[in-house]
Amino acid sequence: MSASLDKGVRVLKEMIDAPIASYFSSCVHCGICAEACLFYTETGDPKYTPIHKLEPMRRIYQQEYTLLGRLAKMVGLSKSVTDEELAEWQELVYNSCTLCGRCSAVCPVGNDIVYMVRKMREGMSAAGHAPEGIKGAVTRTINIGSPMGVKLPAVKAQMKHIEADTGIAIPLDQEGVEYMVTLSSMEIINFPEYLGAIAKVMRHVGRTWTLSSEAFEATNAGMQIGNSDLARVIVSRVVAGAEKLKVKTVISPECGHAYTALRWEGANLIGRPFTFKVQHIVETLEEFRAAGLLKLEGMETDRLSFHDPCQLARRGGVIQPQRNLMKMVAKDFVEMPDAGYMNWCCGGGGGASSIEEGEELRLEAFKRKKRQLDAVKPDRLVTACANCRIVLEEGLEHYKMNLPVVGLTETIAEHIPDPE
Amino acid sequence: MGELQFLTWVRGSGLNLALTIFVVGVLWRLIEIYGLGRKKDLSASRSTPGASGWATILRRSLPPPGMLPASPVSYIGGYVFHVGLAVVVFLFAPHIALLTSIAGVVWPALPSQVVDFVTVVTMAAMIAVLVDRLFKPVKRFLSTFGDWFTWTLTFLPLLTGWLAVHHLLLPYTLMLAVHILSVELLLVFLPFTKLFHAFTVFGSRWFNGAVNGHKGVPV
Numbered sequence: 001m002s003a004s005l006d007k008g009v010r011v012l013k014e015m016i017d018a019p020i021a022s023y024f025s026s027c028v029h030c031g032i033c034a035e036a037c038l039f040y041t042e043t044g045d046p047k048y049t050p051i052h053k054l055e056p057m058r059r060i061y062q063q064e065y066t067l068l069g070r071l072a073k074m075v076g077l078s079k080s081v082t083d084e085e086l087a088e089w090q091e092l093v094y095n096s097c098t099l100c101g102r103c104s105a106v107c108p109v110g111n112d113i114v115y116m117v118r119k120m121r122e123g124m125s126a127a128g129h130a131p132e133g134i135k136g137a138v139t140r141t142i143n144i145g146s147p148m149g150v151k152l153p154a155v156k157a158q159m160k161h162i163e164a165d166t167g168i169a170i171p172l173d174q175e176g177v178e179y180m181v182t183l184s185s186m187e188i189i190n191f192p193e194y195l196g197a198i199a200k201v202m203r204h205v206g207r208t209w210t211l212s213s214e215a216f217e218a219t220n221a222g223m224q225i226g227n228s229d230l231a232r233v234i235v236s237r238v239v240a241g242a243e244k245l246k247v248k249t250v251i252s253p254e255c256g257h258a259y260t261a262l263r264w265e266g267a268n269l270i271g272r273p274f275t276f277k278v279q280h281i282v283e284t285l286e287e288f289r290a291a292g293l294l295k296l297e298g299m300e301t302d303r304l305s306f307h308d309p310c311q312l313a314r315r316g317g318v319i320q321p322q323r324n325l326m327k328m329v330a331k332d333f334v335e336m337p338d339a340g341y342m343n344w345c346c347g348g349g350g351g352a353s354s355i356e357e358g359e360e361l362r363l364e365a366f367k368r369k370k371r372q373l374d375a376v377k378p379d380r381l382v383t384a385c386a387n388c389r390i391v392l393e394e395g396l397e398h399y400k401m402n403l404p405v406v407g408l409t410e411t412i413a414e415h416i417p418d419p420e
Numbered sequence: 421m422g423e424l425q426f427l428t429w430v431r432g433s434g435l436n437l438a439l440t441i442f443v444v445g446v447l448w449r450l451i452e453i454y455g456l457g458r459k460k461d462l463s464a465s466r467s468t469p470g471a472s473g474w475a476t477i478l479r480r481s482l483p484p485p486g487m488l489p490a491s492p493v494s495y496i497g498g499y500v501f502h503v504g505l506a507v508v509v510f511l512f513a514p515h516i517a518l519l520t521s522i523a524g525v526v527w528p529a530l531p532s533q534v535v536d537f538v539t540v541v542t543m544a545a546m547i548a549v550l551v552d553r554l555f556k557p558v559k560r561f562l563s564t565f566g567d568w569f570t571w572t573l574t575f576l577p578l579l580t581g582w583l584a585v586h587h588l589l590l591p592y593t594l595m596l597a598v599h600i601l602s603v604e605l606l607l608v609f610l611p612f613t614k615l616f617h618a619f620t621v622f623g624s625r626w627f628n629g630a631v632n633g634h635k636g637v638p639v
Contacts, residue, residue, distance in 0.1 A: 016456065017456050017457065017458040017459070018453060018454050018455070018456040018457050018458050018623075018627070019458055019624075019627040019628075019631070020456075021452070021453040021454075021456050022453050022454070022620045022623040022624045022627060023624050023627075025449070025453055025614075025616050025617065025620045025624075026616075026617040026620040026621050026623075026624040027614065027617070028614050028617050029553075029559065029562040029563060029564070029567050029614070030491070030494045030498070030559070031491065031494070031556065031558035031559045031561075031562055032487065032490070032491050032494060034558040035487060035490035035491055035558075036487070040558070044557070046557050046558045046560075046561035046562070047561070049558050049561065049562060051562070052561070052562060065452065065456065066449075066452060067448065067452065068612055104628060104639070105484060105639055106483075106484050106487050107480075107628075108480060108481075108483075108494075108498070109480070109617050109620075109621045109624050109625065110476060110477075110480050110621065110624040110625030110626070110627070110628045110629070111624055111628065112624075112627065112628040112631060112632075115628075115631065263463065264463045264635060265463070266463065267462035267463040267464070268459070268461060268462050268463060271462070272462060273462050273463075273464065274463075274464070277464070278464075314637065315635070315637070316635060316637070317466060317468060317471070317632075317635045317636035317637040337486075338485075338486060341637075341638075342484065342485065342486065
């Protein structure tokens with residue numbers, strides 16, 4: 001057994017807890033999870049059945065934690081997990097799983113399959129079987145500070161542009177303000193309109209906020225690859241930044257997994273509860289709306305639909321707020337089939353979009369999104385995740401669909417009246 | 421061993437042995453699984469009505485929207501044979517009489533013609549799910565020896581019971597003994613095969629619901 005395989009198996013063993021033992025013991029091989037997975041429904045290949053993606057972990061569970069499994073292993077009746085096997089499973093655990101959680105939502109015996117995939121990735125990355133694309137993103141985040149290699153000067157340059165465009169000063173490192181706004185690299189590089197929209201919203205509602213020079217990046221490739229040690233290092237930057245500036249709330253950007261990393265995994269990664277609140281920007285906007293602070297003008301007249309990011313809706317519990325906000329600005333708002341809790345993934349979440357060799361499969365899986373969109377034919381698609389947005393744009397271009405994709409925050413900000 | 425001796429053994433020592441393995445096996449497996457525990461979640465919870473472990477235990481008994489057409493045989497066949505099994509096991513007069521003799525409990529039985537009909541329907545549903553397993557690519561792909569084995573273990577008590585009641589194939593005494601033996605085999609293997617989902621299904625649904633309930637997601 002190679003050292004890395006040994007480590008991988010040890011980590012997988014450590015990952016197994018009562019829920020995982022219960023899940024593996026409950027599976028009746030009904031295959032219903034496959035029907036919920038876009039990688040199966042769009043390819044028809046049974047190897048993409050979600051529970052099958054966990055087969056090496058299941059065997060380790062059986063061999064290490066059950067009496068009969070231990071006996072079978074002792075007398076040589078069950079085979080150990082091999083390096084070749086884990087190499088083969090890399091495609092199943094990363095390329096063809098976006099951690100979207102539809103499988104966990106439909107399993108009749110209640111198995112939270114994506115909870116297990118997240119843990120399985122810990123073992124896979126320890127064994128050295130993670131895709132180069134995500135490895136690169138992790139390395140850049142650890143060494144440079146962001147998965148796309150964005151450094152503070154790039155943020156500062158964007159701040160300057162936005163200040164020039166909007167005439168609003170972007171606060172940096174201001175202590176004692178209410179909100180610390182974090183970003184995803186994608187927003188810094190591709191969608192700077194997000195930061196401009198935040199500036200407009202905050203001025204409109206009269207709340208204090210700041211960016212942090214140490215904690216502007218909210219994404220967490222360490223979580224996506226499945227390395228809790230690195231995920232902890234990355235999330236600790238945000239925690240340190242927020243605590244240093246003594247803010248009440250950290251706003252997670254329009255990014256699905258950054259929200260999961262901060263909102264649900266963060267405290268568990270650092271081993272203590274946060275001293276501040278974490279909100280996705282959609283939740284913050286909803287709070288402003290509910291308090292009557294958003295006094296918007298005008299309505300969009302073209303047909304709009306909303307793509308729910310999996311980590312925000314199904315895995316994050318934020319489902320109604322985006323609809324309330326859409327209805328403030330959209331005259332013709334249409335819901336796609338399965339929208340909301342059971343929405344279909346864009347196909348590139350959970351780190352999948354950074355896997356180059358997974359692109360063909362991703363585009364194949366996008367046919368599901370295409371069908372959803374074809375059913376309601378919107379003129380524009382709104383979402384609240386920069387990664388969904390990029391993946392959607394790639395898919396739409398591939399299938400030659402002329403459909404602009406925009407962010408929810410900027411859509412709201414466009415209806416904020418100019419101050420008198 | 422004569423037919424009568426065989427029947428006496430399966431009704432006496434055989435049953436005791438099977439019940440002992442079943443009870444010890446179930447307790448052992450429950451401890452083996454749930455004794456592993458889990459880490460406390462340190463993130464701030466958000467509560468939403470209908471989002472909890474208990475809600476999920478109930479809700480997962482129904483197919484989520486849109487899933488029924490995707491796997492109709494699993495759902496409909498599954499319902500029919502699970503409910504059918506419960507009816508046959510717990511509402512057939514001779515079974516209640518046995519439970520009364522063991523545990524002293526008693527409840528009303530269904531007329532035997534009704535139980536007979538339910539048995540046939542249950543067997544038909546089990547054959548349907550077996551055929552589905554053979555021909556539906558995903559189910560075929562996932563299937564292991566355990567799936568065929570546990571199907572047989574579950575089917576045999578139904579078949580032998582029905583044959584015994586109708587005095588078919590074998591002399592009644594022998595068929596009754598074979599029937600009881602098949603139930604004993606089911607009891608012995610239940611804790612150590614996928615049939616153990618009969619117990620863990622509640623724990624699994626609860627964990628899934630509790631994790632999501634913490635996030636305010638009604639799953």
